[in-house]
Amino acid sequence: MFLPYAAAAASNAQEEDHPLFLTLCEECRTGDLSKVKHLVETEEVPINRRDKWDCVPLYYASLCGHIDLVRYLLEAGAHCDPNTFEGERCLYGALNDEIRNVLRAHKLSKAIDTASDYALFTYALWSTPQDHCPDISFYLPHSPLPPSSSTFPAHRAILATRSPFFLLNLLTRWNGSASRRVPVPHHRVHAQTLRATLLYLYTGQAARDVPQEQLEDWMFLCKQWKMMELSDIVQQMIAAAQDERVARSKMAREVVMMRDIKGVQKDVGALLWWILHGGERWLQEEWWRVEKASEIVQGWDVARTIEMFAGFKDRTIIRLWGQDGPSEGGNAQLGGAKLWAGDAPTKNTPNLDSIPKDDIALGLSLLTASDPDVIVKISTTQLPCHRAFLKRSEYFAALLSGRFAEAHDSPIRTTSTTDPTPPTTVDLTSSIPSPKVFNCILEFLYTDRTTLLTPSISHAVLATADLLLLPRLTSRIQTYIVSLPTLPHPGPYTLLRTAWALNLHRLEQHVTRYFAREMLSEGLTEDFTELIRESAESIVGRQETDTIILVDDLRFWIQSECGVDDGEEMWEDEGVEDGSLPEAKKEYIKRMRVLESVLESLGIDM
């Protein structure tokens, strides 16, 4: 990111004066938070770019004293490191001390790496579990602390998929409602270390706030719970605490700073795969009865469970995301067009026949251990899901609040071995067009990834994401569609209307450009005329002299397609017939005439 300016400028040559980026800079000057939000979240305008005066948006915001905007930009990932050009400039230019403090303070919060939204989400699950439907809790019966600070609510879904030790125990010792509160009575287990261990399970992050004198005990707990990777990290920490030289070595620092959010994503991905592909069977065969799953692991010890699950998990993830796994970047936009040019048939095999029986048993047990607490029904498909993940969408948060008919009877289901009931079913057939679309949504909710997205369903997912109040997903799909070589189903007209309805600027430009390019072939269809009419009507009380946005945009793109500048319009009338004009100009004039005829037919004088 911190290339010398010349190099950075070269690499950003075309982007530097991108109209949206310039708009962003403009809005940072005026301080319109909602517009900036829209630009950053929906249009994905880069926020760490410089304009031609070498200024970044954060600089403008702090210079003009918009403190809310400064906060927002920092949270959105704007760089403000004190020893860099941008950072120092922002600090120097800040209007007042309040802003300066915000800028300085952010450097600290950045130390806890919260760059990834997914990490933020799992971190929230860990830090405020009570807001996220916890279904199990650990407590220290011998702790001198009050119960509120020695009790740690957690989520079976995370624990089961992250650790074979927990998987085994959730199926045996800790299954059912009787074990919702699990005592951890050993005297070497402290509140701090238990919290740190959970943090690792949730975020793949090794906590750095465990007191040195508890490090040994922490390692003990890791070994107890068979968390070998974490145990190695703690070992390093102990070494670093004992020897300063080790502490200063690069390796030690890397270990201590380790954050493995990808690992979490991967593990949750495995769970997701089984929800998507094993969910129906799980319900059909009444796997929600715990006995069924406990039989599988009957007589296993932890070592055997670990052994059995090691390969199983990898195989599952390959089924979901292919050989590369999530390391190849979580965003569909990276190489998405290449991978998803056509619908990949292997990804969506709903039948489990090709999978070894043992794997199926393990997968369904994993589902049981994760204790799904809500079933989402879309037409005939039923998927067992977890509230903790669904509630990332405000839509689901309201739906599952228990105030309405859905989820009214049992706000939180209790698994019980004596009187088992299947989880509550929520029928979303009318809101969600197809199970495939919902799969995409689920993948995003569970893992923040969108690999299941295909061009054919992209529009449907886009609309559904908007309905479910998932702006980040909406914006990601927009990026995906824009990156596709051809406009996907349902074609330019609907896409443009969707872009208008959902206020997706980039998609709008993309489709407009398409029209500019395909002008002659699309021609004078009535649909096109209708579109222009709609665009004209979108301005309430339009005057004769007002412009029509779509027409303006079309003109811009026609010019751009034909390589014509604004100033060159004068020769338009002179040389069309004599053929003295270059091909590009002729093309330009042709297209403009088509556009004018459409306008004429609408009775609009431009």
Next chain:
Amino acid sequence: MAFTPSTLQNAEQQSQEIWDKVGNAIKQIYQKNASTLSFEEIYRNAYTMVLHKMGDRLYSGVKAVITDHLQQVVVEHIVPVFPKPVEGGGGPLPGGVVAVSGGPHFLHKVKEVWDEHTTCMLMIKDILLYMDRVYVSNNPGLLKTYDMGLELFRDVIIRSRQFSVQKSLMDCLLYQIQLEREGEMVERSVLKSVTRMLLDLTAAAGGVRDASTVYEADFEPRFLDTSRSFFDLESQQFLRECDAPEYLKRAEKRLKEEEYRIKSYLVESTQPKIRGIVEKELLENQVKTIIDVSIPQKPKSLNPSTGTAQIANKPKQMDNSGLISMITHERISDLARMYQLFSRVPNGHPQMRETISNHVKDLARNVNEVSGGVAHTSLTTATSSLSKSASTSSIIEDEPSTTTTTAGGKADPCQWVEGMLGLKQKFDMILTRCFGGDRAFAKDVNAALEVGVNLNPKAPEFSSLFINENMKKGLKGKSEEEMEELLDRTITLFRFIGEKDIFERYYKQHLTKRLLQGRSISEDAEKSMIGKLKTECGYQFTTKLEGMFNDMRVSADTMSDFRDYLSSSISAPQNMTDISVNVLTSTFWPINAATQTAACNFPPEISAAMETFQRFYLSRHSGRRLTWMTHIGTADLKATFAKGRKEINVSTFMMVVLMGCFNSLAEGESISYERIREVTAVPETELKRALQSLSLAKYKIILKSTKTKEINDSDSFTFNHAFTSPLSKLKIQTVLSASSSNSTNTVENEQEREETMGKVDEARKHQVEAAIVRIMKSRKTLGHNVLVAEVCSQLGGRFSPGVGMVKKRIEGLIEREYLDRDKDDRKLYHYLA
């Protein structure tokens, strides 16, 4: 899906259908049927409307449904339970509070309606999430569903134009508070819910957050108004009903109650405001009344115990119960409460301090009058400027005649000092126990005591006499701690004395007598006292005093050396009269060698001894001059009477008379006064005193020829052989004479006092001059005023020189050419090296 064009008519029909569903759902929610509604479906409908650009229709539709519902609620639930004013119920209540009946029921209903509304709004907000997110965000000025619901509640119900809900609500709340203030039980929980509700509602339209709330805009001002009148009235009532301590107790209780009320059902931000009102009405406005109602009426006697009796008989009213009375009776907890409460208001402590200060001055004046020998009339003029309280000075005017006659005569230094110290002790106790050792109070009390002490011009002398008394007698049989404590107390008194140099003079005189007459009980006590004075006033102040002690010690050493010399040296005369000499450094001791030493003819045995000592001493310290102080010193004589031998202790002059004249007389032979004078050469006054002491006092060693009480020049004397006494050792006191200083612990008479003051003035002149020279030497050039101020501040620790005195000294120094006036500016002085 929705992204296809649709014909207008179709859209209209569809949107009506969809809207009906949403509107219906909201009604269902109001009927508590939410659990039967499918969230998915209603949300989808609302979503569709927004997507199809019918957001405005949805929004206004929702608003209308909610408004309708609330209208219905007002009519059906609120209006029927409106509280009714109580007819003819008691008199009007303070601050426009209306007595209403059915208040709690009404409040309950409002709370119920509010709770229902907020619960419903949460659900309505849920189903309209998409509208909030998309439509409302894109239309600035619109409120999100939930906030809109709150505003509607405010406009339709609370501030309804049709029904006076707000007025009833406020009346109810205020009446409930009034009732609670009157001691009735009220339902706090419902009050709390209602105030929370008012707090949740913004006062201004547009849903501006952080703006003032209905609570702040509508309720709080009325609450404060009614409280103000309530407490204003109540303060009047309290004043009528109870005395000051009780008043304070009630005020304290009120303050606590209001604080608790805020915590239990009002809002924290109201706390400072209501506290301010209670403090203002109950305390600040009444400070003077509470403090002043207490002036004891006509103290018949200055003895406080009589005052107690008077007060005890009084009915419980505000008379005699205020600050001064509390102090008189040492009502510790009441005083502490008053201090605490008055600390809350700006005028509280200053007023208390002023009253206490005046009271201390009054008490000090009493002490001065009773035992300070200070005439009353002179005092009145001296203090009337100090006492600001009219009532205080009126006491003095009440009975000037009685006090004047009693005062002025009996001057008892010890009683005076004890009185002053008692005052100090009492107020110290009150300070620490009631006022938390408040510095400002301590300062004022001390200042007042200082004024009181210095009103007695004899304060320095009295203090010194008090110490003298204690050094001679008082300390006998006391432990070290007791002694220390006593000394510390005297030092505190010493601090108040303005003219420390006069004290020093008296102290020196008294110390001289104690040392030379060996009357001091404990040397440790003396030293400790001097140590204390030293810490108090510095090294200079005690140099001479320490010098005096040093002289005594050196003399003792010298005497033992002298005895060694007598017993060992061959050149020493044998069988010499035993002599004991104190060699005093003339500058240390307050004895004027020139005026107080009278030469006389010593008997040969004595002069021999004196000469031997003189030789001995001068041989060891050459260059010194010894002057024999004849008027101090004693002699032990062995006298043979008819009935046996006696040892008698007499003064030097008596010894000279007895040995010089009567040793040589035959039995029965008489000697004339003239003759005695010739032989002894003792100055006439001293001689007469000596003869008086020997012939007219308790032990008549010699007999006078005439029976008169005076010694006349024509008298003649014979040795009283027949003298008898049961004691074998006699001390013959020198009789008091009108002109000589006495040995007992009494006050100087006017003449002596003038003398002393003259000496003090002389000493002061030197000190002033020295100070002027010191200052000028360092500053070289200085303006007149600055110089005077400097001098006063330098000498302030010892005495306060008058400006006139300083001026005179400056003149004197100019005459002697130490200073010079500036040629141009007459007010400027130069130092001449």
